[in-house]
Amino acid sequence: xxxxxxxxxxxxxxxxHIPSGLRPYVAAMWxxxxxxxxxxxxxxxxxxxxxxxxxxxHLLNPLLQIAVYYVIFxxxxxxxxxxxNFITFLAIGTLAFTFCQRSTLSGAGSIVKNLGLIRAVExxxxxxxxxxxxxxTLSMLPSFLVIGVVAxxxxxxxxxxxxxxxxxxxxxxxFNLGAALYAARATSxxxxxxxxxxxxxxxxxxxxxxxxxxxxxAEGSYRWFFTLNPVYAFLTVARWTILGSDVSRSLLLxxxxxxxxxxxxxxxxxxxxxxxxxRS
Amino acid sequence: MAAPEPPLGLAGLSVRITDLEVxxxxxxxxxxxxxxxLGRFRQRRxxxxxxxxxxxADFMTGQAIGIIGSNGSGKSTLLRTIAGLQPKSAGSVHxxxxxxxxxxxxxxxxxLSGFRNVMLGGLAMGLSHDEVHSKMDELVDxxxxxxxxxxxxxxxxxxxxxxxxxxxxxLRIPExxxxxxxxxxxxxxxxxxxxxxxREIQREANSIVMVTHNLNEIRETCxxxxxxxxxxxxxxxxxxxxxxSYESSEVAP
Numbered sequence: 001x002x003x004x005x006x007x008x009x010x011x012x013x014x015x016x017h018i019p020s021g022l023r024p025y026v027a028a029m030w031x032x033x034x035x036x037x038x039x040x041x042x043x044x045x046x047x048x049x050x051x052x053x054x055x056x057x058h059l060l061n062p063l064l065q066i067a068v069y070y071v072i073f074x075x076x077x078x079x080x081x082x083x084x085n086f087i088t089f090l091a092i093g094t095l096a097f098t099f100c101q102r103s104t105l106s107g108a109g110s111i112v113k114n115l116g117l118i119r120a121v122e123x124x125x126x127x128x129x130x131x132x133x134x135x136x137t138l139s140m141l142p143s144f145l146v147i148g149v150v151a152x153x154x155x156x157x158x159x160x161x162x163x164x165x166x167x168x169x170x171x172x173x174x175f176n177l178g179a180a181l182y183a184a185r186a187t188s189x190x191x192x193x194x195x196x197x198x199x200x201x202x203x204x205x206x207x208x209x210x211x212x213x214x215x216x217x218a219e220g221s222y223r224w225f226f227t228l229n230p231v232y233a234f235l236t237v238a239r240w241t242i243l244g245s246d247v248s249r250s251l252l253l254x255x256x257x258x259x260x261x262x263x264x265x266x267x268x269x270x271x272x273x274x275x276x277x278x279r280s
Numbered sequence: 281m282a283a284p285e286p287p288l289g290l291a292g293l294s295v296r297i298t299d300l301e302v303x304x305x306x307x308x309x310x311x312x313x314x315x316x317x318l319g320r321f322r323q324r325r326x327x328x329x330x331x332x333x334x335x336x337a338d339f340m341t342g343q344a345i346g347i348i349g350s351n352g353s354g355k356s357t358l359l360r361t362i363a364g365l366q367p368k369s370a371g372s373v374h375x376x377x378x379x380x381x382x383x384x385x386x387x388x389x390x391x392l393s394g395f396r397n398v399m400l401g402g403l404a405m406g407l408s409h410d411e412v413h414s415k416m417d418e419l420v421d422x423x424x425x426x427x428x429x430x431x432x433x434x435x436x437x438x439x440x441x442x443x444x445x446x447x448x449x450x451l452r453i454p455e456x457x458x459x460x461x462x463x464x465x466x467x468x469x470x471x472x473x474x475x476x477x478x479r480e481i482q483r484e485a486n487s488i489v490m491v492t493h494n495l496n497e498i499r500e501t502c503x504x505x506x507x508x509x510x511x512x513x514x515x516x517x518x519x520x521x522x523x524x525s526y527e528s529s530e531v532a533p
Contacts, residue, residue: 004298005374008290008296008374009374011290011376012376013290013293013374013375013376014374014375014376015372015373015374016361016362016363016364016373016374016375016379017364017367017368017372031406032403032404034403034408034409035400035403038399038400038403038409039400039403042396114389116388116389116390117388117400117401120388120401120445121401121448122378122454123404123405127404275364275365275367
């Protein structure tokens with residue numbers, strides 16, 4: 001640091017090309033918390049107002065989704081062998097998977113859809129993927145009620161263990177935030193990512209045992225793959241909370257580790273691109 | 281070791297630009313005149329644009345600086361570099377407080393109403409819900425948009441958009457306001473209002489740097505003019521002196 005620079009800094013001036021530290025960045029994000037709430041809530045309200053059934057769709061949509069998958073995979077293809085309560089198994093699988101998919105996809109669009117705002121107003125850009133993730137999380141809340149209802153209707157006895165679904169989904173929401181941060185920057189660099197992501201999720205849908213039990217494969221020679229697949233780990237832990245099905249400690253560890261790693265590195269990687277958003 | 285110079289006027293210093301250089305690569309498309317079997321083909325090559333070639337200047341608190349120069353002289357690049365949006369290649373820019381670029385061409389969310397866009401912009405700038413609410417009436421009054429505030433922004437004309445964006449930007453005044461051709465849009469009455477607003481900002485001891493081709497705007501608002509040509513400062517001084525030599529140079533080819 002030259003003598004001039006030190007003198008300027010002593011006088012209260014700062015170099016605009018040295019990015020502000022992590023602490024001021026997080027502080028600036030914190031001061032935007034009402035923005036995050038406002039956008040998340042108004043986005044949901046807008047969706048309701050644009051449909052005839054409004055709020056009911058939050059419950060109807062997951063129920064229909066479960067029904068369709070049940071008919072195809074349970075009744076037609078009969079892949080429900082080895083699963084005691086296939087409907088609840090499907091309900092947890094599809095809803096948790098949808099939660100992850102929707103959060104990542106809206107994260108991918110969070111920068112490119114808000115270019116106008118980015119160019120007009122200065123604020124920490126990480127606020128945008130945070131907002132999209134919160135919006136998706138709020139819109140998923142009714143689905144978790146659906147899981148409870150489906151479980152009771154299909155004959156599961158409620159137990160205090162069910163409450164553990166809440167922290168598990170909370171952890172998944174944080175994981176989703178990390179995925180959204182990655183997807184947001186990747187899409188802002190190469191728009192094509194938005195086209196590729198649906199295929200990634202299509203592969204994940206089959207590789208994570210969403211629609212059928214993958215326990216057979218997960219115990220076999222592909223065990224490493226399933227243990228390392230965060231989506232499989234989350235689904236298996238979530239199913240355990242309601243169905244009491246088997247869950248290994250390594251899957252729990254996998255879900256926890258992925259969440260920390262993806263969210264922390266996602267945030268840092270996203271911030272490293274801060275100056276590039278909205279420039280193209 | 282450099283001799284410790286007395287900190288000349290550092291207290292009133294708002295922006296210090298030291299030996300600033302900005303280069304950036306752009307892709308140029310060259311259409312080849314040679315025809316091959318595939319027909320005309322296009323090649324792309326990367327060209328380094330040397331937009332700022334060494335600028336040194338001090339801006340003081342309370343000054344309103346107008347930047348003039350022909351197209352491609354580096355005016356907008358300089359503004360973006362002060363805002364920290366454009367990476368520098370050499371030199372440095374130091375600022376006191378926040379330096380925000382006010383861009384009017386930017387749209388917020390076109391499907392939302394003017395009111396909602398004000399809330400959105402205000403909250404994004406870090407104001408609270410209540411703060412935006414308390415300023416809403418004043419803002420609607422200032423923007424002159426009236427009933428149009430309740431309509432989606434996509435129904436706005438470009439002048440109305442400009443009014444809205446300018447109004448939103450003034451919700452929170454940064455220490456250094458950078459304006460890129462912001463006043464060139466909008467009708468005469470709104471232009472007069474924005475000029476008044478800019479003078480108000482100036483009185484609050486913030487500094488303003490504006491890029492414009494409208495010399496009357498500079499005469500009405502600025503206290504100092506910086507004339508750029510090909511990335512270098514040609515003249516820097518009081519408004520009349522610089523504008524006079526600028527105008528006489530424009531007449532001569």
